[in-house]
Amino acid sequence: MIPFDYRRAGDAETAVAAVAGNPGAAFLGGGTNLVDHMKLGVAEPDLLVDVTRLPFDSVDPLPGGGLRIGAGVRNSDLAADERVRTRYPVLAEALLSGASGQLRNLATTGGNLLQRTRCGYFQDVTTPCNKRRPGEGCSAREGYHRYHAILGASPHCVAVHPSDLAVALTALDAVVRVRGPRDGHGERAIPAAELHRLPGEHPEWDTVLGHGDLITAVDLPPLPMAARSRYRKVRDRASYAFALVSVAAAVELTGDVIGDVRIALGGVAHKPWRATLAEAALRGRPPDRAEFRAAAEAELADAQPLRDNRFKVPMARNTIVSVLAGLTGEEPR
Amino acid sequence: MTGLLRPSAVGRSPVRVDGPAKVTGRAPYAYEQPVREPAYVHPVQATIARGRVTAIHTGAALALDGVLTVLTPENAPHLERGIDPELEILQSPDVAFRGQLVGAVVAETPEVARQAAGLVRIEYERAEHDCVFSADRTDLYRPEVVNPSLPTDTSDGDVGTALRDAERTVVATYTTAMTHNNPMEPHTTVAVWDDDGLTLYDSTQGVHAMRESVAPVLGLDPGVVRVVAPYVGGGFGSKGTAHAHLVLAALAAKRTAGRPVKLALTRQQMFSLVGYRTPTVQRVGLGADPDGRLTALSVDVVEQTARIKEFAEQTGVPARKVYAAPNRRTTHRLAALDVPVPSWMRAPGECPGMFGPEVAMDELAQACDIDPVELRIRNEPETDPETGLPFSSRDLVGCLREGADRFGWRRRDPRPRARLEDGWWVGTGVASSTYPVHASPGTTATVRISPDGRYEVLIGAVDIGTGAWTALTQIAADALGVPAEDVHLHIGDTDLPEAPVAGGSSGTTNWGSAIVAAARSFREKYGPDAGPGDEHTASTAENPFAQRYAMRAFGAQFAEVRVHADTGEIRVPRLLGVFAAGRIVNPRTARSQLTGGMTMGLSMALHEESVFDDRFGFVVNHDLAEYHIATCADVRSVEAYWRDEHDPYVNPMGTKGIGEIGIVGTAAAIANAAHHATGARVRDLPMTPDKFCE
Numbered sequence A: 001m002i003p004f005d006y007r008r009a010g011d012a013e014t015a016v017a018a019v020a021g022n023p024g025a026a027f028l029g030g031g032t033n034l035v036d037h038m039k040l041g042v043a044e045p046d047l048l049v050d051v052t053r054l055p056f057d058s059v060d061p062l063p064g065g066g067l068r069i070g071a072g073v074r075n076s077d078l079a080a081d082e083r084v085r086t087r088y089p090v091l092a093e094a095l096l097s098g099a100s101g102q103l104r105n106l107a108t109t110g111g112n113l114l115q116r117t118r119c120g121y122f123q124d125v126t127t128p129c130n131k132r133r134p135g136e137g138c139s140a141r142e143g144y145h146r147y148h149a150i151l152g153a154s155p156h157c158v159a160v161h162p163s164d165l166a167v168a169l170t171a172l173d174a175v176v177r178v179r180g181p182r183d184g185h186g187e188r189a190i191p192a193a194e195l196h197r198l199p200g201e202h203p204e205w206d207t208v209l210g211h212g213d214l215i216t217a218v219d220l221p222p223l224p225m226a227a228r229s230r231y232r233k234v235r236d237r238a239s240y241a242f243a244l245v246s247v248a249a250a251v252e253l254t255g256d257v258i259g260d261v262r263i264a265l266g267g268v269a270h271k272p273w274r275a276t277l278a279e280a281a282l283r284g285r286p287p288d289r290a291e292f293r294a295a296a297e298a299e300l301a302d303a304q305p306l307r308d309n310r311f312k313v314p315m316a317r318n319t320i321v322s323v324l325a326g327l328t329g330e331e332p333r
Numbered sequence B: 001m002t003g004l005l006r007p008s009a010v011g012r013s014p015v016r017v018d019g020p021a022k023v024t025g026r027a028p029y030a031y032e033q034p035v036r037e038p039a040y041v042h043p044v045q046a047t048i049a050r051g052r053v054t055a056i057h058t059g060a061a062l063a064l065d066g067v068l069t070v071l072t073p074e075n076a077p078h079l080e081r082g083i084d085p086e087l088e089i090l091q092s093p094d095v096a097f098r099g100q101l102v103g104a105v106v107a108e109t110p111e112v113a114r115q116a117a118g119l120v121r122i123e124y125e126r127a128e129h130d131c132v133f134s135a136d137r138t139d140l141y142r143p144e145v146v147n148p149s150l151p152t153d154t155s156d157g158d159v160g161t162a163l164r165d166a167e168r169t170v171v172a173t174y175t176t177a178m179t180h181n182n183p184m185e186p187h188t189t190v191a192v193w194d195d196d197g198l199t200l201y202d203s204t205q206g207v208h209a210m211r212e213s214v215a216p217v218l219g220l221d222p223g224v225v226r227v228v229a230p231y232v233g234g235g236f237g238s239k240g241t242a243h244a245h246l247v248l249a250a251l252a253a254k255r256t257a258g259r260p261v262k263l264a265l266t267r268q269q270m271f272s273l274v275g276y277r278t279p280t281v282q283r284v285g286l287g288a289d290p291d292g293r294l295t296a297l298s299v300d301v302v303e304q305t306a307r308i309k310e311f312a313e314q315t316g317v318p319a320r321k322v323y324a325a326p327n328r329r330t331t332h333r334l335a336a337l338d339v340p341v342p343s344w345m346r347a348p349g350e351c352p353g354m355f356g357p358e359v360a361m362d363e364l365a366q367a368c369d370i371d372p373v374e375l376r377i378r379n380e381p382e383t384d385p386e387t388g389l390p391f392s393s394r395d396l397v398g399c400l401r402e403g404a405d406r407f408g409w410r411r412r413d414p415r416p417r418a419r420l421e422d423g424w425w426v427g428t429g430v431a432s433s434t435y436p437v438h439a440s441p442g443t444t445a446t447v448r449i450s451p452d453g454r455y456e457v458l459i460g461a462v463d464i465g466t467g468a469w470t471a472l473t474q475i476a477a478d479a480l481g482v483p484a485e486d487v488h489l490h491i492g493d494t495d496l497p498e499a500p501v502a503g504g505s506s507g508t509t510n511w512g513s514a515i516v517a518a519a520r521s522f523r524e525k526y527g528p529d530a531g532p533g534d535e536h537t538a539s540t541a542e543n544p545f546a547q548r549y550a551m552r553a554f555g556a557q558f559a560e561v562r563v564h565a566d567t568g569e570i571r572v573p574r575l576l577g578v579f580a581a582g583r584i585v586n587p588r589t590a591r592s593q594l595t596g597g598m599t600m601g602l603s604m605a606l607h608e609e610s611v612f613d614d615r616f617g618f619v620v621n622h623d624l625a626e627y628h629i630a631t632c633a634d635v636r637s638v639e640a641y642w643r644d645e646h647d648p649y650v651n652p653m654g655t656k657g658i659g660e661i662g663i664v665g666t667a668a669a670i671a672n673a674a675h676h677a678t679g680a681r682v683r684d685l686p687m688t689p690d691k692f693c694e
Helices: A012-020 A034-040 A075-080 A082-087 A089-096 A101-106 A109-113 A165-171 A276-282 A289-300 A312-327 B019-023 B059-063 B110-119 B159-165 B207-217 B244-253 B267-273 B356-368 B372-378 B396-407 B468-480 B507-529 B587-606 B666-678
Strands: A005-008 A025-028 A047-050 A059-061 A067-070 A175-179 A188-191 A214-220 A229-234 A245-254 A257-266 B039-045 B051-057 B067-071 B101-107 B121-126 B154-156 B168-176 B188-194 B197-202 B225-228 B261-264 B280-288 B294-306 B327-337 B424-436 B444-449 B455-458 B487-490 B535-539 B552-564 B570-580 B635-642
Touching (some): A012 A025, A012 A047, A012 A175, A012 A214, A059 A082, A082 A089, A089 A165, A089 A229, A089 A245, A109 A165, A109 A214, A165 A245, A165 A257, A229 A312, A245 A312, A257 A276, A257 A312, A276 A289, A289 A312, B039 B244, B039 B267, B051 B101, B059 B067, B059 B110, B067 B110, B101 B244, B159 B280, B159 B294, B159 B327, B168 B356, B188 B244, B197 B244, B207 B225, B207 B244, B244 B261, B244 B267, B294 B356, B356 B424, B372 B396, B372 B424, B396 B424, B396 B635, B424 B570, B424 B666, B455 B468, B455 B507, B468 B487, B468 B507, B552 B666, B570 B587, B587 B635
Parallel strands (some): A005 A047, A025 A047, B197 B225, B294 B327, B455 B487, B570 B635
Antiparallel strands (some): A059 A067, A067 A214, A175 A188, A175 A214, A229 A245, A245 A257, B051 B121, B067 B101, B154 B327, B168 B280, B188 B197, B188 B261, B280 B294, B424 B552, B444 B455
16 A cells, blocks of 8 residues: 545535546545555555545435435445335345445445456456556456456456446436536436446446546436345355346336336446346246246347356346246246 | 363363453454564565566665665575475575565555555566466375375275275265465564564464474574464464464564564465465275175375475375275375465365265265265274274264254155255255374473462463363363362463464363373372462373374264255255264363354355466465355354263373364265255365356
């Protein structure tokens, strides 16, 4: 860790200006990922602008029935919010499946979305990594990649995004509100599904945000079908592990068929993966295991697993089936 | 032997002597030892797996405010060579494994030391390295002995012919993963030089053992080295032998003009500097008649060691001891690689070595259509299969039967993949456990009466969290015939009488025996009316029964496993073990040792794997977020019971050791239960969900 300056921001405008004006500056939320990276040498900011005292610490109703989640709301508080638990259970479940109680008490909504990949090579500065140092090469592609991507990867990077919250937000069509140096006094809105990006030629960019862009809130749309939603995280141990695959889903039955469905996958790509192909395949179809499986297979048809993570394809397929079966009252097999 | 100690305090469960100090934060661990004006040292590690340092640039580090000195192979104090290559640090530019110490920064604060370590720039001449562990290598070699000094290979009868002729056979390959000990407290040392010599406050399993290792390398008479370790936060073997950081702290403190130097390894550094369990490949052959009576048993083991220092894990050894079979063979072969030095990890040999054979026994039970508990009972030997000696006591059969009763084994439907509950396949499995009784003659203790009339008991034992503070107090009380409150125990210091490591499940055996010897001779000398100032020291003698009896603890472990039918996730809702380990000194701390061992066995079965990238020569998942140890959520019901066992031959307390047997057999019981649940036979650890997801 190298010495750095610390400043506590009094308002969003000052915070954005402070970071935007210094290429070595970073926002500090809960610090559960950034401080780790500073110890490891992965991040070496010379200025931390603490945004946890900004007035973004509440969950408020939106006109029309949605909710606005302040970027500073702690993961534990958000998961415990009664409105979230009853109207968007997928979100509460996703939060509670992440990290540990202590980390969730500290981690913020905005920081959770901006956590970086857990790829072991990314986190060890003695090994090549295109995400850390573009052009060095990817150590994971031929190395340890059990946790890595099966969808949307590039020759430059096969990392996955580790957030559970982001997967749920993607399924819910949430919108991320951002205030940046070019936004004046206003904010811009980015659909959660478009916040993170695929690695392509630039794996060093996790998201579409620029330097100095500050997440201020996440808006949840009113989505009655989300009352019947679920987050299922498959991992190597029962707690405190990142997803091998995860599924966020909501289903609405219309009569005997699926009226609407939302599915997003975690642990499979550089971003939360909205399963639009599976969704399209399911609308209007009867809710049974054969249909779920066919839809999941359609989504995963283009999967390109690596040498040691081929298991993720059947695991993702089966987890989609399992979650949809649970949501639609199908008996477990 | 003058008969077993008459138990009064022994057998009860007093609260831990050290408990109040620990829970109130007043028990000083090594790093917390108050010393004046400490400096701090942070290691610099090699980033190549083989080669040599050609240049080391320390200017940027030295320019940093607060940096006192940078140690390099060019300027480090001289060490004696040819004693222990792991400890002879910074004496040459050669790099033998990635992560090896190639320098260190000493600074006013740990933060500055760490920052400066990152500024040390090293140029290397790389040599081609070889870190590829495989049983198919053509350069495997046969070590002279296996840990600690056991025969490398054994052979009785003709296994090949017997396997060929057997009516039922199982021949299969089983593997266990590279794993790291990961005690909660990292390895820490505080080194202080003064006119009298060197004092090391160290997080260690053995104060005298550290002194014996480190003194000759430093060119010192052991008498001028003092090692102190009153409280230690776990070791699991990784603090049982000296590692490089201990020498580094001593070297660094040579350059601080008398200022003490503190060193705490980071979790990441522990993955290359303090030992680990080798991966193992176990080729197991079992031959039996249709009734399941073994006619042949072979275990051929391949594992790795470091090119700079050999450690040969005795994985094939337990198979020499557990079941009867007229034709038997065990072998060990090693691959010497450019890797960090492997070492002891809880139950070396026994722990991995009871995985392959105990899963093979389950496969044999299936092949013979015999209940796996019954199969083990049918192969109970009358005497030690290896030596022919009678066992001083052995109650594996009792453990199996009592465990089966307690677990509800009789209700078991033997068919695999027969129970599906709420989307989870459910199954149960069993495996045997065993661990040897180790003893180190020459362990010494002193008993004296202090001016205030209390009995002081002095011995250089170390409590690594096991409960030794408490158990030894109980033993001393009974040996002296006084209440435990009247005993004041002193441990954890080389200024105390010489004692061996907390290792090999032998702490209570060795230290307790020495305390009993000292107490008995103290009473003989001074009678019941001893007074202040009376003092006596005694050492343990060779146990005359050691040549006449085989001495081992045994146990049986039962597991219930659930495997999710869709995702392959595996859970262990229930573990139950029954052990025959001689007399139990303190049921409270003993249960904690046994359930702790079983928990670590569960962790080994489902989670633990140091993922080694042989291109770089390092463990990729080198932190506790990525190296998975079982969490509380993974560990549901864990029950440990023990049989009353009267063994007058092992030692005056009748104890056999309980620190390690709990981890032995757990993984096999879980693997066997997973097979019963799903029908899938997993022979490779850890059993992660992908192995059951189809």
